[in-house]
Amino acid sequence: MSDSDTIPEFRRGSAAAGNVGITGGMSALASGPGIRSVGEVLAIVLVAIIVVGGTELLLTLFQVPQYVLPKPSEIAVALFTDFPLIAPHLGHTLVELFAGFGVGALVGLILAAVITQFPFVEKIITPYILLLVTTPMLALVPLLILRFGFGYEPRIIAVALASGPMVMINAATGFRRVDSGKIALARSYGASTLQIFWKIRAPMALPMIFVGLMVGSIFGLLTAVGAEMVGGGFGLGNRLTSYSSMIQMPQFFAVVLILSILGILIYVLFFLLGKKFASWEA
Amino acid sequence: MPAAIRPKLSVRNATKVYGTRSGDLLAIDRCSLDIMANEIVSIVGPSGCGKTTLLWSMSGLHRLTSGEVLLDGSVISGPSPEIGMVFQDANLLPWRNLDANIGFPFEIKGTKPDRVFIDELLNRVGLEGFGGRFPRELSGGMQQRAALVRALSFKPSVLLMDEPFGALDAFTREEMNRLVEEIWLDRPTTIVLITHSIEEAIFLSDRIVVMSPRPGRVANIHEVSFPRPRSPAIMATKEVFDLTNIIKAEIVGEQQSRYAKMPTAVQNQPAQ
Numbered sequence: 001m002s003d004s005d006t007i008p009e010f011r012r013g014s015a016a017a018g019n020v021g022i023t024g025g026m027s028a029l030a031s032g033p034g035i036r037s038v039g040e041v042l043a044i045v046l047v048a049i050i051v052v053g054g055t056e057l058l059l060t061l062f063q064v065p066q067y068v069l070p071k072p073s074e075i076a077v078a079l080f081t082d083f084p085l086i087a088p089h090l091g092h093t094l095v096e097l098f099a100g101f102g103v104g105a106l107v108g109l110i111l112a113a114v115i116t117q118f119p120f121v122e123k124i125i126t127p128y129i130l131l132l133v134t135t136p137m138l139a140l141v142p143l144l145i146l147r148f149g150f151g152y153e154p155r156i157i158a159v160a161l162a163s164g165p166m167v168m169i170n171a172a173t174g175f176r177r178v179d180s181g182k183i184a185l186a187r188s189y190g191a192s193t194l195q196i197f198w199k200i201r202a203p204m205a206l207p208m209i210f211v212g213l214m215v216g217s218i219f220g221l222l223t224a225v226g227a228e229m230v231g232g233g234f235g236l237g238n239r240l241t242s243y244s245s246m247i248q249m250p251q252f253f254a255v256v257l258i259l260s261i262l263g264i265l266i267y268v269l270f271f272l273l274g275k276k277f278a279s280w281e282a
Numbered sequence: 283m284p285a286a287i288r289p290k291l292s293v294r295n296a297t298k299v300y301g302t303r304s305g306d307l308l309a310i311d312r313c314s315l316d317i318m319a320n321e322i323v324s325i326v327g328p329s330g331c332g333k334t335t336l337l338w339s340m341s342g343l344h345r346l347t348s349g350e351v352l353l354d355g356s357v358i359s360g361p362s363p364e365i366g367m368v369f370q371d372a373n374l375l376p377w378r379n380l381d382a383n384i385g386f387p388f389e390i391k392g393t394k395p396d397r398v399f400i401d402e403l404l405n406r407v408g409l410e411g412f413g414g415r416f417p418r419e420l421s422g423g424m425q426q427r428a429a430l431v432r433a434l435s436f437k438p439s440v441l442l443m444d445e446p447f448g449a450l451d452a453f454t455r456e457e458m459n460r461l462v463e464e465i466w467l468d469r470p471t472t473i474v475l476i477t478h479s480i481e482e483a484i485f486l487s488d489r490i491v492v493m494s495p496r497p498g499r500v501a502n503i504h505e506v507s508f509p510r511p512r513s514p515a516i517m518a519t520k521e522v523f524d525l526t527n528i529i530k531a532e533i534v535g536e537q538q539s540r541y542a543k544m545p546t547a548v549q550n551q552p553a554q
Binding site: 181182184185186187188189190191195199200203204206278280 | 338341343360361362363365366367369370371373375376377386387389390391416418
């Protein structure tokens with residue numbers, strides 16, 4: 001078919017006609033990265049060189065002391081030389097993140113799927129979920145440490161409590177998107193409630209589920225690092241307090257850099273997953 | 283009753299009351315209608331007169347408050363595999379490509395699709411080779427044609443269409459009407475169709491049911507006996523024009539009597 005690639009995507013809006021009010025979800029993701037040409041890559045690299053190089057130059061020029069702000073080159077050196085020392089702590093943080101987020105997201109997803117089927121139950125439970133979402137779970141960490149000690153447990157619990165409600169509240173928004181036309185369509189073929197859930201409700205909720213997973217995992221990372229700063233002798237958060245108390249600023253910033261990269265990797269992961277499985281809406 | 287004269291679809295004293303916050307709403311009131319096998323019947327009427335309620339009752343998608351709908355002589359209590367539905371907007375699932383959308387009824391029913399038959403249908407509506415496309419990549423007319431294929435794919439003996447082409451432009455709509463007529467001439471099916479276009483109703487139907495609003499009742503039934511296929515020449519005759527005006531007067535007349543106290547003589551004035 002010669003003209004197959006010239007057909008414009010008309011009626012983009014109509015595909016989501018029944019889904020008023022959710023278009024913000026995935027399109028916020030879609031407006032993110034997406035590199036198209038060599039020129040764009042060159043521009044990005046050039047700006048990065050100017051920013052990093054300029055910082056290096058300015059810090060050297062004004063003789064800014066290392067304990068105020070270390071030079072990018074010093075941070076890079078610290079990152080390479082001290083990475084073997086930092087790596088085990090990165091491992092600890094990842095364990096807390098995966099375990100806490102895994103449990104939190106799973107419970108959040110199941111709760112969202114079940115609760116949205118019963119509007120009355122949803123009304124009763126929503127205030128508590130909102131409370132969990134709005135209360136910084138870091139506030140509970142000292143208490144959790146009293147009860148569970150300085151090991152993984154208080155951190156994993158805090159991560160689960162921080163990420164779970166985030167996943168739940170976004171997923172619930174997804175599951176609440178009732179398109180009565182599509183449900184009537186499935187019912188006209190004799191679909192059961194379970195079939196309607198798996199073949200209509202779940203796919204419709206998927207874009208919002210990915211938004212929830214992304215926000216939840218970032219919140220989980222935040223809480224993991226915060227909890228490590230509160231107490232316990234390991235983890236990237238613990239390294240931050242430890243390096244800053246010893247005024248080892250290049251190492252401190254090396255850890256910050258690792259955390260930034262971790263955050264970006266999480267974002268990119270869910271962006272790509274969303275693109276693969278929920279691109280019909282973007 | 284012998285099968286030959288038994289109606290394919292029979293609506294008997296159908297009444298439907300919706301419970302709303304502001305009280306009960308009587309949507310349709312004691313509607314009765316017999317539809318014979320392989321007949322095309324259109325339902326027209328002002329908006330809010332219960333057309334969709336009546337059609338949904340026929341499909342078994344919701345229960346009646348009183349009365350019953352019989353398919354081949356037995357009462358309908360839920361969706362039947364004998365009935366295919368076409369909705370106002372194409373109602374394709376946007377996360378599935380065309381093939382997966384057409385496979386959807388079979389997935390729900392747990393049966394194997396008849397690929398040869400489906401390919402033949404796709405060919406007929408001009409969608410061959412579009413199986414991998416997603417709904418957003420198709421025009422409105424193409425989406426509605428795909429929805430038609432989906433509804434016909436499992437060979438239902440009754441096709442219920444709820445303003446199937448209402449969202450399309452006039453030209454695409456005429457094209458779709460010709461397509462439906464062509465498919466029907468090839469493979470007769472019982473079709474009940476809701477429409478806002480009297481022209482569409484006359485072009486497609488053997489009979490046209492006019493409904494009156496609030497509560498919805500069957501006001502009148504017109505026989506449409508023009509020969510098929512109904513060419514543009516036939517559609518341009520005075521008989522079609524007159525029938526259009528009679529039906530229009532029945533629909534609009536009802537509304538005028540509700541809002542303006544117009545003397546009936548003015549409404550029934552003969553054309554100059």
